[in-house]
Amino acid sequence: MQASTWLWALACASVLAACAPTEPTQPADPAALREWMAEQRLQFNARNARSAAAAAGAGTVPTALPAIEPVAAGRGVFADPFDARRLSGLPPAPGQRPERADPPLLAHPLSALRMVGSLRRGDEVVALVQADVQIYQVPVGAFLGKNQAQVLRITEEGITLQEPPRGLPGQSPARTVTLPLQGR
Template identity: 30%
Template structure:
């Protein structure tokens, strides 16, 4: 029975010793807090603002639209005037009747072979038109490059943000009539 009581007595002795050490630590921490003073750096004085006179008024403003336009034209000329001329629309040619309508107003309703050449049937405003490769469609200078059973593929020329002509491909899909 003595052996079982001995560990309990030792534990109680340690706990009572910890309690006295804890109060000593608390007192030491309070003394250190009171003795320590924070080291705060003062905020530096703000620098004095001295305005300067703008002396470049007679020259062109660096962010003006005029300067941007001149730079874009110069870049376009350096990019190659030959390639730019290849992508310009043919403004002098006579427009075909289907160029008056946007592509989304047209419906491909069928295709057939005529003289060994594929022909698509396009419906606009309840009128039926026959179109073949080489014809023009839509309001973006779209030239038909291919007529298949289920679609008409065309090459359109549109202007990008810089005013240059860019080529894009558009398709007119066969619309099957739903009953």
């Protein structure tokens, strides 16, 4: 019992000795401390003055920034961003088809597409169309299938599409097709 007490006392003494400074400490010079505090205060005030001037609008900052539109907004996946006709805002030239928004749905024939449901967001109705294993949201006005049929109406029973005329213009009328809702 006596030996363990001595061991604890020795351990505490060695810990305290390890924490002791190796060099003798001198009391801080009050004048040097005041000088250092004055320097730090000047540096702090200079930094705050610069940031306050920037926050107050020392530079020219526009009051209303223009709306930022994403680069790909309203374009197909492979659209040319430098196309002069698109940049001018003119409609497509005769014989040219307008931009199609969803190329994956244009790669499949209409017979391979299935309407599996619909969603309503406020006044807008969106059809859920399955192509292979992927499901896409299709709004009114979108194009589907290899024949590029345009979505005219979406109901709970199906999608009404209009296929463009085949062959020469004026020879065959546009065809209306319905893609019915299909369950699993």
